[in-house]
Amino acid sequence: MKLKYLMFASVLSWLPVTSAVASGQVEVLHWWTSSGEAKSVKVLKQMMEQQHHSWKDFAVAGGGGESAMTVLKMRAVSGNPPTAAQLKGHDIQEWGRLGFLTSLDDVAQQERWDHVLPPVVAKIMKYKGHYVAVPINVHRVNWLWVNPQVLNAAGVKVPTTLDAFFVVADKVKAAGFIALAHGGQPWQDATLFESIALAVLGSADYHKAFVDLDMAVINSDKMVAVFRQFKRMKAYIDPESKGRHWNATTEMVINGQAAMQFMGDWAKGEFAQANKQAGKDYLCVPAPGTQNQFTFNIDSLAFFKLKGTEVDNIAQYDLAQTLLTPSFQRIFNLNKGSIPVRLDMDMTAFDQCALDSMQAFKQASLSGDLVPSFSQNLATTADVQSAIVDVVSEFFNQADPDPKLAPPRLARAIKSAI
Structure with a gap:
């Protein structure tokens, strides 16, 4: 019998007779x-209510999660953390080190998580070998x-290289459209920069720069080229x-105001909502110059004591x-635009974008072209990520x-945050 039902039975033993089911709050x-x-x-709320639990939604607006993290810190320090919170990457390790997270090993063993999750994902969800968080999906960030x-109105085709992108963008602009839809927020600036960096640096040097924090790469001529190409984007x-x-920026592409947007595959959820x-x-195509590469982001919930x-x-x-x-994996990811994190999922219900993403994810994991997204706080610590984003956004x-x-400014900022 599952552990949770043994626990459930023990609770029922002391609950009032009038209580037919155990009802907790998440x-x-x-x-x-x-x-x-x-x-x-x-969908998640409905699934929890079907299990006779009440759902208390604690949504904090802000695509990058900065505001949510500020609220979480206040709640945790005051001794009143939520049941779970959206955390990822190094943040999971930091909250685990501080002693706030609870072990999920019982449910992980019961549900065989080590067998259904990619090893690279399972590792991120553990603190000192113990599950403390649950992955929900895999996002590909380097999408166009x-x-x-x-x-078609501008008489151009989808660009597959950065050089081709600028040629296409010029013609789209001349035709009276916005060539590049972009939201002027620091995390969106970093998302755009990240795809350019992946194309210019390649997977190996991207990893050296933003995961290993290799100063030789950060201060290199290749990084100068990254910033040079990044600067050119602003004209469109x-x-x-x-x-x-x-x-709101994605809506510009949906409505035909703009031609293109660099954004992770969560954008697909907006197209789906608009019945597109x-x-x-x-x-949905790989960001120009990154066809065989995959910058990944994982949405996950960390569980608190x-x-x-x-x-x-x-x-x-x-x-x-x-x-x-x-x-849940199927319904959530169909709505969100991402791909399921389980390796054994039936992908029949998913569209071509998701099928392409899953194929690219598996191929990149074998070729060494699977790299964590720094713009989405998966590649490095929150302090280093914040330093990178500040330099990138200020430059732009x-x-x-x-x-x-x-590059020298970027190097100094990273060193000060390490």
């Missing part, structure tokens, strides 16, 4: 607030989203981009178990920045 802190993301969260009608962005959220069909109304009742502990167990069930928002000066 409170989840997250920043899934766009239309596609909110639909995915609603394209409105084919806009490209509309003047109203400052502060615009990513999903992949391959017809929009195209609770001071609540036993039924709340049961609810926490049920939440952890539900997140990796094939049914200067009137006439010098690409040769940017």
Whole structure:
């Protein structure tokens, strides 16, 4: 019998006779607030309520999660953490080191997580060999989203290299459209920069720069070239981009105002919400110059030690178990635009974008071209990531920045954050 049901029975032994089921509460802190993301969260809420638990939504808006992390720190320090919170990468390790996270080994063993998860993913979810977080999906960050009608109107084809991108963008701009939809927020600046860096540096040097923090690569001529190409992108962005959220930016591509957007595959959820069909109304292609590479991001929930009742502990167990069930994996990722994290998933219901992403994920994991996204806080610590984003965004928002000066600034910022 499953551990949770043994626990369930022990709770029932002291509950009042009138209580037919154990009803706990789950409170989840997250920043899934766009239309596609909110639909995915609603599914999880319904699944928990079907198990007779109450759902307390703790959504903190902000695509990069900075605001959510500020709130989480206040809650945790005051001794009142949520049941689970959206954390990833090095943040999971840091919260584990501070002693806030609880072990999920019982449910992991019961559900055979080590057998259904890719090793690279399972490792990130563990602290000192123990599961403390649950992965929900795999995002590919290095996508280019394209409105084919806009490209047709401009008489151009989808660009596959950075050089081709600028040729296409010039023609789209001349035709009266916005060539590049971009939201002027620091994390979006970093997302754009990241895809350019992957194309210019290649997978190996990308890893050296943003995972190993190799100063020789960071201070190299290749990094100067990255900033030079990054600077060129600004000429194709509309003047109203400052502060615009990513999903509002995606709407520009959906509505035909803009031709292209560099953004992770969570953007696909917005196309789906608008009833747009992949391959017809929009195209999802690797960011120019990154065809065989895959920058990955993983959405995950880390689970906190609770001071609540036993039924709340049961609810926490049920939440952890539900997140990796094939049914939730399918529904959540169809809405979110990402791919399931389970290796044994039936992909029949998924569109070509997801099938291409899954194939690229598996191939990149074998070829050495699978690299963690620094823009999404998976490649390095939060402090280093913040330092990189600050330098990148400041450079991009200067009137006439010098690409040769940017790598030394980046190196100094990273050193100060290590």
